Amino acid sequence: MRFADTVTLITGAGTGIGAATARRLVEEGGKVVLTGRREAPLREVADPLGESALVLPADAVDSAAMKAVVAATLEKFGRLDGVVANAGGHGLGTALETDDAGWKLALDVNLTSAFVTIREALPALRVRGGSVVLVSSLAGLFAGPGVAGYTSTKHALIGLTRSIARDYGRDGVRANAVCPGWVRTPMADEQMAAFGAGKGLDREQAYKVVTENCPLGRPAEPEEIASVIAFLASKDAAIVSGAVVTADAGASSVDLPTIAFVD
Numbered sequence: 001m002r003f004a005d006t007v008t009l010i011t012g013a014g015t016g017i018g019a020a021t022a023r024r025l026v027e028e029g030g031k032v033v034l035t036g037r038r039e040a041p042l043r044e045v046a047d048p049l050g051e052s053a054l055v056l057p058a059d060a061v062d063s064a065a066m067k068a069v070v071a072a073t074l075e076k077f078g079r080l081d082g083v084v085a086n087a088g089g090h091g092l093g094t095a096l097e098t099d100d101a102g103w104k105l106a107l108d109v110n111l112t113s114a115f116v117t118i119r120e121a122l123p124a125l126r127v128r129g130g131s132v133v134l135v136s137s138l139a140g141l142f143a144g145p146g147v148a149g150y151t152s153t154k155h156a157l158i159g160l161t162r163s164i165a166r167d168y169g170r171d172g173v174r175a176n177a178v179c180p181g182w183v184r185t186p187m188a189d190e191q192m193a194a195f196g197a198g199k200g201l202d203r204e205q206a207y208k209v210v211t212e213n214c215p216l217g218r219p220a221e222p223e224e225i226a227s228v229i230a231f232l233a234s235k236d237a238a239i240v241s242g243a244v245v246t247a248d249a250g251a252s253s254v255d256l257p258t259i260a261f262v263d
Contacts, residue, residue, distance in 0.1 A: 002234040003030025007077045009069065010034055011060045011117050012087030014041025016185030017135060017229075020222035021084055024230050026052045033073045033080075035060065036087065060087045060113035066120040073124075080124035082233050085114035085157075086135040089187050091149030098148055106149025111156050118164060122173070129172025131233045134161050135225075138181045138248050154179075158244055165242035174241040176232045181248030182211055182219040213259055215250030 003025045010025075012018040013034035019041075022032045026049045034042045039057040046053035056072055058065040073080050091098075091106030098106075114134055125132065139147060140154035157177060164175035182188060189203060196206035207219050228247045231237055246252045 001029035002230070002236065003028045005029075006081040007031045007033065007073060007079050008082035008084060008233065009073060009080060009117070009121060010084040010086060011113060012036055012135075014038055014045060016187065017180070017183060017222045017225045018084070018086040019045045020226035021086065021229050022046075022049065022053065024223065024226040025233070028230065028234075031077055033069065033077075035066075035069055060085075060117050061108045063116050063120065066116050070120050070124060079128060080121060080130065081128045082131040082133070083118055083121045083125065084133045084135070084229055084233065085117050087113045087117075088135065088154075089150075091147055091151070091153060093148060094146050095148045097146070103149055106153050110150065110153035111160070114157055115160060118160075118175075122164075122168065125173050126168065126171040130174075131237075132161075132164055132173065132175040133229050133232050134158075134175070134177045135229070136161075136177045136179045136244070138179050138246065138251060140177070140179050141244070141246070141252060161244070162242050169241055174232075174237070176237070176240060176243045176245065178225065178228050178232065179244060179246045179248065179252075180220060180225050181214065181246075181251045182207065183225055184219050184221055188219070211249060211251075213251070213254060214248070215253060218249060220247060220249060 010018050010022050013022050014036045025032050031052045033054045035056050035058045037059050042055045046055045056069045058069050088110040090109045134157050136157040137154040139151045140158050143151045161175050161177040192203045192206035225247050
């Protein structure tokens with residue numbers, strides 16, 4: 001029960017990693033505040049969690065909206081102990097293919113959403129010596145093809161993580177980043193469908209192809225990433241701050257030029 005008597009705000013909580021994290025923290029005794037732009041998925045996640053979950057629909061890019069979310073959290077629970085900045089997802093296209101609107105969208109959805117959420121939560125977190133976990137990506141460490149906006153903003157989340165850790169550590173606030181590889185989420189399912197359609201593969205075959213050079217040879221389940229987030233958010237990681245944790249089936253340990261030597 002690592003999260004007994006704690007309250008954690010989770011952005012992008014309606015599906016995938018955010019939803020799995022909400023369930024995991026409640027399983028371990030915590031209370032969660034679920035936010036995102038679409039109320040229906042948030043309700044679907046929250047309903048089985050009962051009184052342990054509070055749904056507050058909001059756009060994490062909107063400062064006023066997130067200030068209101070934090071205020072409502074404090075009014076309901078009287079405290080805020082952690083933030084999981086999970087919202088994100090846009091940024092497809094090479095640099096030449098990305099217009100100003102596409103670039104701004106990538107910045108807003110992946111980076112500004114995390115920055116605004118954490119900034120508005122920090123006063124409350126400083127009171128509790130709270131924890132921040134930012135969900136970056138393997139694209140926060142390496143560049144994939146044709147995802148300039150996504151890659152740039154996921155890299156920037158690591159810089160934000162370290163800045164928060166550096167500036168607020170003396171207040172007891174910890175900040176860490178998680179970099180997942182492929183995870184079975186609705187967004188990844190859509191990508192596998194698009195990838196597979198061009199190669200005559202179904203979704204499962206597509207997942208197998210994109211993970212075949214990972215040492216574990218498979219994508220993660222959202223619950224597996226939620227386990228990593230739960231560790232970083234918990235007192236078990238009390239000395240961990242400013243860390244970047246890969247959860248990528250070993251993908252980042254592979255020396256790409258040596259793949260040619262494998263039969």
